[in-house]
Amino acid sequence: MEEQVATARELPLEFRATGAEYFRIWIVNLLLTIVTVGIYSAWAKVRRLRYFYGSTLLDGTSFEYHGKPIPILKGRLIAVGAYLVFVLGGRISPVVSLLLLPAVLLGVPWIIMMARLFQTRMSSWRGLRFNFHGDYKGALGAYIGWTLLAMVTLLILWPLALWKQNSYLLGNGAFGTERFGFHATRGQFYKFCLVGLALLLAAGCVAAILMGILFSAHPELRQLNPNAPQIEAAMATLRIVGTFYLFGGPLILLAVAWFQARLMDVSIGGLTLGPHRLFARLRTWPLFWIYLSNLLAMFCTLGLFYPWAKVRLLRYRLSNIGIIANGNLDQFVADSHIQAGAVGEGMHDVFDIDFGF
Amino acid sequence: MIQGRYFDTHSSAAGEAQLEAGAGSVCLQANGQRQHFSLQQLEISDRIGNIPRRIRFPDGSEFETGDNHAVDQLLGAAAPRHGWVHRLERNWGIAVAALGAVVAVCFLFLRFGLPLVAGWVAAALPPSTDRVIGQHGLQILDHGFFKASKLDAQRQANLQNLFSRMTATLKDGHDYRLELRDSRVLGPNALALPAGIAVVVLGDMSSITALASAAPVLLQTRNSRELEAEADAFSRQWLRDNHIPEQRFDDILCRMVDNAGRKGAELPPYLASHPAIHDRAHCSSGG
Numbered sequence: 001m002e003e004q005v006a007t008a009r010e011l012p013l014e015f016r017a018t019g020a021e022y023f024r025i026w027i028v029n030l031l032l033t034i035v036t037v038g039i040y041s042a043w044a045k046v047r048r049l050r051y052f053y054g055s056t057l058l059d060g061t062s063f064e065y066h067g068k069p070i071p072i073l074k075g076r077l078i079a080v081g082a083y084l085v086f087v088l089g090g091r092i093s094p095v096v097s098l099l100l101l102p103a104v105l106l107g108v109p110w111i112i113m114m115a116r117l118f119q120t121r122m123s124s125w126r127g128l129r130f131n132f133h134g135d136y137k138g139a140l141g142a143y144i145g146w147t148l149l150a151m152v153t154l155l156i157l158w159p160l161a162l163w164k165q166n167s168y169l170l171g172n173g174a175f176g177t178e179r180f181g182f183h184a185t186r187g188q189f190y191k192f193c194l195v196g197l198a199l200l201l202a203a204g205c206v207a208a209i210l211m212g213i214l215f216s217a218h219p220e221l222r223q224l225n226p227n228a229p230q231i232e233a234a235m236a237t238l239r240i241v242g243t244f245y246l247f248g249g250p251l252i253l254l255a256v257a258w259f260q261a262r263l264m265d266v267s268i269g270g271l272t273l274g275p276h277r278l279f280a281r282l283r284t285w286p287l288f289w290i291y292l293s294n295l296l297a298m299f300c301t302l303g304l305f306y307p308w309a310k311v312r313l314l315r316y317r318l319s320n321i322g323i324i325a326n327g328n329l330d331q332f333v334a335d336s337h338i339q340a341g342a343v344g345e346g347m348h349d350v351f352d353i354d355f356g357f
Numbered sequence: 358m359i360q361g362r363y364f365d366t367h368s369s370a371a372g373e374a375q376l377e378a379g380a381g382s383v384c385l386q387a388n389g390q391r392q393h394f395s396l397q398q399l400e401i402s403d404r405i406g407n408i409p410r411r412i413r414f415p416d417g418s419e420f421e422t423g424d425n426h427a428v429d430q431l432l433g434a435a436a437p438r439h440g441w442v443h444r445l446e447r448n449w450g451i452a453v454a455a456l457g458a459v460v461a462v463c464f465l466f467l468r469f470g471l472p473l474v475a476g477w478v479a480a481a482l483p484p485s486t487d488r489v490i491g492q493h494g495l496q497i498l499d500h501g502f503f504k505a506s507k508l509d510a511q512r513q514a515n516l517q518n519l520f521s522r523m524t525a526t527l528k529d530g531h532d533y534r535l536e537l538r539d540s541r542v543l544g545p546n547a548l549a550l551p552a553g554i555a556v557v558v559l560g561d562m563s564s565i566t567a568l569a570s571a572a573p574v575l576l577q578t579r580n581s582r583e584l585e586a587e588a589d590a591f592s593r594q595w596l597r598d599n600h601i602p603e604q605r606f607d608d609i610l611c612r613m614v615d616n617a618g619r620k621g622a623e624l625p626p627y628l629a630s631h632p633a634i635h636d637r638a639h640c641s642s643g644g
Binding site: 016017018021022023024027030032034050054060061125126127128176304330331332334 | 367447448
């Protein structure tokens, strides 16, 4: 034990992307995508991911993204086709939607599995690919089974469902032939979910109290004439809801920042890779400040701040994640490479299922 | 001489390595060995920003270097078209121009593309859709903006009679219908809904100010103001055709101005969905 501690090195990720550099990549991507009526978006995605992967360094070596535009484009076209079938099918007859619903329920886990498989296999470090060993049954259980259970039990089992999903995504990962181990406990998930819920409730209460103080000072804000036509009633409701968000918004954002930081700390911090351990040390206040200032800056610049916002958030997240290396990182061995289809990845993009990180 | 690291892709071991560039070929020094490759054998990654470049050899192994400049020089003459996207991305002038182009394209789409597409869609929709939209539109308006008209039944019947006489002469395949309403929000007004539904709002003049609070709804007003000018021309032509003095039209508009004027509430031209009334009517001083 003593020996291991002596040789352990803490290696945080280093993120070298800059907002100014990404802005130019982003705007050229955007223009070429518009000019080609969306076709370039697959190339844009590859460039964006190659830039971010290449800007992320571990122990002096950058990560690499290997996705190719043509398969991603094909995947996107198939995904758009599937989406149109679903939407137009619903238009023709609600029965078609009803029939398609089980297909969607069974299809979503497959899409998640394929997307994750593609994502990991298209990533490498020091010339060695990542891999994913999750199967369909695992995805179906974690994403449909446990989600339904969480809903039936009025979210009492939701932290457990979240644990299952993170365990599926992270615990099935591999670098070369070495499998990641997922050691975060169900208890840890319950703990931060409960505290998160309490914080969210507290944020709501504080917002309500602040709003009450404001409204008693300015009664004209809450005027609601019962005889007024709907449009005026709607305006008044909008004023009241808007005031709530003005106070409640930052508080809710704070609760979200706390939750996100804890989720990453617990799930990534619970990972092992061979003799090495991963760590995540995100803190609530810096994350909250980045969220809030990004939102304000994007609002003030009509979205033009987006590339800087993205880089700032990624830099904070990535530079607080890393690996505690027990010995050197040379001993990983390559797995035999298997081709991953891009359909899952494309689907994931179109349906915009956001999981983990 | 390009300094970098060499990965054999069998393991995660990384060794210091050098790449020496010759004429059309390179020499790799790694793991104590020297290997020669021609440029055609190499797969060299595109430059993006300043991320490390990778040079892949035929056996799948890789050389990674942060020395972008040296790799560009190595490629220079051999592949003149290599990295054209990066040349766009490198330049701030082009970035600003691209931003301008994106804004221009968005503007042009909203200004010309959207109305064009809307025109196609409108032409492609069957009359039954027209009826449904008209009916639903009226329901929504009745719910949110209108009250039943306060005119007595006799006067309403008169107006309906007049309207059907007037529309009978228009043989354009539409089934016109007159709906009389009252509204605090809109004030005196007239709306045409799809499927030939004409809504005449009589209402008191007090609440044109209220219209200003509904200004967001009226953001897309440019086109509707052009349409209004067209409608004015049509009205005047119809009056002439039916031997009714054109002055009647001016009188009605001028009465609306007067009424609004008394409440001090004429809207600025862009907020109003109607052209400034003085541009439309020749008001006599008395009104």
